[in-house]
Amino acid sequence: MLGLGSGGAAKAPKQPSFVSYLTPEEIDVKEKVEQAVKVDDVLLLPGEMLLCEASNIFKISQDEGSQRGVCGRLVCTNFKITFLCEEGAEDSFPEFKNKIVGENDITLQCVDQLYAVYDDKKKVLISGAPLKKQPERLIIYCKDFRVFHFCLSYAKEDEVNRIVNGIVHHTLSPKGLKLIFLFSYTEAAPCYKATSVKDMTVLFEKHKDWRMELERTKGNLVYKVLSVNEEYKVSERLPPYFVVPVALQDEYVYKFQGRGIPIWCWSTQQSGALFKMASLPKEVDDSAIQEQKAFLASVENTLHRPPLEEVRIEDLSITLPSLSEIQVAYTRFKQLFLIDNSTDFWDTDSKWFSLLNTSNWLEIVRQCLKKSIEVIEYLENQKINVVLKEDTASDFCCVISSMVQIMMDPHYRTRYGFQSLIQKEWVMGGHQFLDRCNHLRNNNDGEAPVFLLFLDCVWQLVHQYPLAFEFSETYLTVLSDSINIPIFSTFFFNSAYQKDSHRQVEDGSTKQSRLLSFYSVWDWSVQYELKALTFLDNPLYVEKSKQEKIRKGVRSKHHRQLSLPLTQSKSSNKRGFFKEEPGPFIKSLLGKRISKLISASDEVPDNYRVFYENWHRKPIDFNGLILPHIEGPDICIWAQRHLRWIPEAQVLGGGNVAVTQKVLELMDEIKNLSELIERPRLPHPAYKENDVDGKRKKSVRRSSLYPFAQFHINCVRPSISTTTWRSWEAEDELVNRDDEDFDLGTI
Incomplete structure (x- = not known):
């Protein structure tokens, strides 16, 4: 993590071997690669081409009052926008990971809205409107509800103009059907063979x-x-x-x-x-x-x-x-x-x-x-x-x-x-x-x-x-x-x-x-x-x-x-x-x-x-007809999809995740006991925790939005108004006070 106020600029990376700011109509769709290749540390899928990039970009943390960011490069291809962190800046790999779209990847079709920030004021970016001056930040709203903030203050002006104009053009401009990456990928990728999963x-x-x-x-x-x-x-x-x-x-x-x-x-x-x-x-x-x-x-x-x-x-x-x-x-x-x-x-x-x-x-x-x-x-x-x-x-x-x-x-x-x-x-x-x-x-x-x-x-x-x-x-x-x-x-x-x-x-x-x-x-x-x-x-x-x-x-x-x-x-x-x-x-x-x-x-x-x-009024037959409750409180928000990228909306060790994991632990215990009953003559071996058991027990303190979001321990702001708390004790004491530890054995 690097502070935005530190002024420490990373060493400028090697210039890309292929930089382009072309309209989709000018891109030669016949220039394809036969397999995934790496161009300037950018892993490209078959048919994917590097269009433009900018160095010394900071991906800003969205924590309250935070002015920190991760330094890296912002790249735009004909498939996605991706942010490449500097070596050693990435965290450990998540347990549930998509092989095609990573945590810092945004497909061009997934971009919902683009904003530029000038003097702390947001301005909507639209196709065909050139930049009048270099923006301080670029904000990308995604259709899957991710929000990316990129600080552009430390990048070169020509690179900023190229990357911002390129992203606006390739995500918001009208295009022909055959210019969607679907066709580039299908033509360049190996011949598709249906698996048994698809056949079913x-x-x-x-x-x-x-x-x-x-x-x-x-x-x-x-x-x-x-x-x-x-x-x-x-x-x-x-x-x-x-x-x-x-x-x-x-x-x-x-x-x-x-x-x-x-x-x-x-x-x-x-x-x-x-x-x-x-x-x-x-x-x-x-x-x-x-x-x-x-x-x-x-x-x-x-x-x-x-x-x-x-x-x-x-x-x-x-x-x-x-x-x-x-x-x-x-x-x-x-x-x-x-x-x-x-x-x-x-x-x-x-x-x-x-x-x-x-x-x-x-x-x-x-x-x-x-x-x-x-x-x-x-x-x-x-x-x-x-x-x-x-x-x-x-x-x-x-x-x-x-x-x-x-x-x-x-x-x-x-x-x-x-x-x-x-x-x-x-x-x-x-x-x-x-x-x-x-x-x-x-x-x-x-x-x-x-x-x-x-x-x-x-x-x-x-x-x-x-x-x-x-x-x-x-x-x-x-x-x-x-x-x-x-x-x-x-x-x-x-x-x-x-x-x-x-x-x-x-x-x-x-x-x-x-x-x-x-x-x-x-x-x-x-x-x-x-x-x-x-x-x-x-x-x-x-x-x-x-x-x-x-x-x-x-x-x-x-x-x-x-x-x-x-x-x-x-x-x-x-x-x-x-x-x-x-x-x-x-x-x-x-x-x-x-x-x-x-x-x-x-x-x-x-x-x-x-x-x-x-x-x-009747008992439920889960393999028969089911009718939903449709009264007001029964219609809920699809929290896992809509709230998964908001740390403040997560519950540590709670929600459906906690209930499901507890049931799974009971199922594992029943399975182990059943295996012991089926082998009565054998001496009882010392129980050894397998990988699945260990994984499930560690999940007791997972976020309620698992497996998409990991819990952020710094989300401590109370969800009720602080004016209600003032009659109890000082606001600063409440916010800064550590959680009390209880010894459950003494209760």
Whole structure:
């Protein structure tokens, strides 16, 4: 550690062999390396190129009142921004480490906001605005809530201008799709070979994948897999293969490029089926409207037969917030966690919950969970089918359909099942990751953290029912980080068509085209060592017993549902796919706001409330249906993801970490005792602590945000106002007083 006021400048390092300040369009994408190389102590991945750098940069500590920093170099490549500490300045390696992105690495896609500091005043940096003078500091806000402060006062002016302008340009300027590092890496990296880990995740890229899913859910007799879009002849939005009811004719799919038809998501023999549907184009011409009405009438007549006689339409564009509302809420929400220093943290402490409530983010999470429970009530209790309707069926349709399946199907609560679900509903379902994450920095209007909203909803379930999930909250956290790592194709395309159409590249030497083999994020061994992968699994997971799995050879009904009072079905003549007369329903599909018709009868809220309350009165079956608590206090902050870089928010030896580690210690003790019982004739050996036992016992004093953040012992400022303490004793005495030591043996 070096003091910023010491004035001690380190020896200037060797000038880089390749320094560039070029626009992405000027970089020759053909200049690639065949393997990871080291250029001036910068370890570069295949396809990674050094763009600019600056020496004598200080990474400033964010401790309260601290003016200390670590000296090093700030480097920008076409993949990341990285800070290289001087030799000997780095601490010991963390126990949980990412092999691709280190502690001081920021991928270009992970940069959220840039600020320059002039005379202790922050100024937002934007693309295309040149620096008027040399800034004192550079502040980088990251999408994973890390905040970096770099002091530039000791660096050369030309290097400062080059590095700051380079970072601003390569992180904030609009760029073309093929200029993302994903393509540079895939072209230069060795040929990708799928591992067994990836193979266990169903990608739903082939016809047989959908057939297997139909067989697993026992829907192969009622639904069929269509191949009409195999070469994207019908629609660039739809995947090559998808499932529809058997009665639906192929010609209906061609009519409006897959819009207006129910696409199957999931079903069981014991409950209704779940569909999603994209809205028809909004037309103003009378002839076009009449054509759409005729088309919808044909679909209705085709599906007016068992098992699709009772269907409810859920128009999510009316009942849930808009994309712009999600973006505004998340923008306010994330400001609570982008803390510049400890002083700012304590200054906002008294109004923190008020700011949290104003952001409205947790309320949106609650609305999504509530809507999912409402859909489950129709499927599970009333045994009717539900069609989720949205403009493109690729935003909230993905959120609600995924949450419903996770709550109802324990298969999707396993790690590989969950990954397969994301592939089916999000990747092949056409969620626009490229636009919603704004990876190209050219579509601010379409940016919205829909996938992060989904992960937050999943975390609420994991937090409330940890025994029901095979994966841990750490898994969800690293999955959210992987959205901004541009070496995996999973979260960097808007559709399967966009991915396939950009897969073909031309070899410069042979002039022949070849197909790129993109890396999948589900191969976690690319990011983590085998030892670190254990953090992704939930040791408390209650797996379904083998005996229960093979019993009767079919899916059993949910344990809780068997004891629920079923709501008496309403006997009415509302038959057909639409459940209402064709006129009103067709109008709803044509974009009319008829929310009263969608939530048709008065008994719907009562059905939902009775279903919800009765379920929570019964014992929990972790391998059956699970419903989250959705009252205000039950919706919590995903602390591990949002607070992991704020030392003041950590609890030493507390939180879920302490509880989990205690359970693991008990499990180890039971295992050791079981081994001793199985070997009664052997003399009892002297117990020797193994590595796992030692690791778990040492974890008793870990931070509550482990394994991401280590506890800082200097975080001692009280969380309550000091004005309350003055009546007890002097403020200075309280702050400076050491913790009292107690001898527990004498108590």
